[in-house]
Amino acid sequence: MRRIYYGRVSTLDGQTAASQYADAAAQGIDRDDVFIDEGVSGYHVAPADRQQWQHVERDLRKGGVLVVRWLDRISRRYDELHSTMQRLMSKGVRVVCTLNGMEFDGAETDPTKKAVRDAILAFMAAQGEADYRNRREMQARGIEVAKAEGRYKGRKQAVDYAEVRAWKAEQGATVRATAEHFGVGVATVARALAEQ
Structure with a gap:
């Protein structure tokens, strides 16, 4: 069964995909089966609009295993994560999160287990979006306070x-x-x- 690793890095300035490549290697996934979108927001860019994610969906169109560090690598928006995961589940894909070992098995047939899977998925999707929004709000508040106190000069440009x-x-x-x-x-x- 094909095992694919998907990663995403929000910005190219200061963040790298190195930890996600290391995570994939620790899972025994060949570099050829690792797809990482770099410089892509998990909130502002839908999975379907990402170049590397398109390879993932194509390669998993007949099932397989998708390995991610955490579900927020797929999307930080509730609706997008939920619909993307349901699409994967309908193809029999099993999604594995390496951060805590959680698995979402699209091949599950027991209705109770499917309901539990979907409930946990819905909670995690909602929590991911709430975390993103809260972090952005706290960052904006911190900048406002720093500006009012004359301590905020903005981010230094990397180049002219x-x-x-x-x-x-x-x-x-x-x-x-x-x-x-x-x-x-x-x-x-x-x-x-x-x-x-």
Whole structure:
């Protein structure tokens, strides 16, 4: 049975997928069966709109095992996580979370066990979205307080945005090539271009 690992990293600045690659290796999953979307929000970008997730869905269309660190790697939105998991369950996929060993088996036929599985899934999906919203709200409050006290200066830019724009225009380079040239993530280059 095919075992696939899916990971997601929200930002390219400061976060890496290294821990998720290590998690996959610890589960005995070959690198060829690891799909990680980098620089992708689990709240703002639906799974179906992610490049690596599309490979996962294609490869699991006839069942198999999907291994994730935690369900929030799939989505941090209740409705999206719930519908994505139900789609996987309907194909007989078993989803395994390495963080706590929880399993959601799409091949389950016992109605009571299916009901328990779906109830736990619904709770985890709701908790994931609530955690995300709470964290964002607390961050915004902290920034407001720091601004009022004159302590908040904003995030320091990793590179000079004008320099990034000039080099990209001069070279006719792609966003990814520009990011590699400056040693930053594509999100940083996108912010530099948006500031024009």
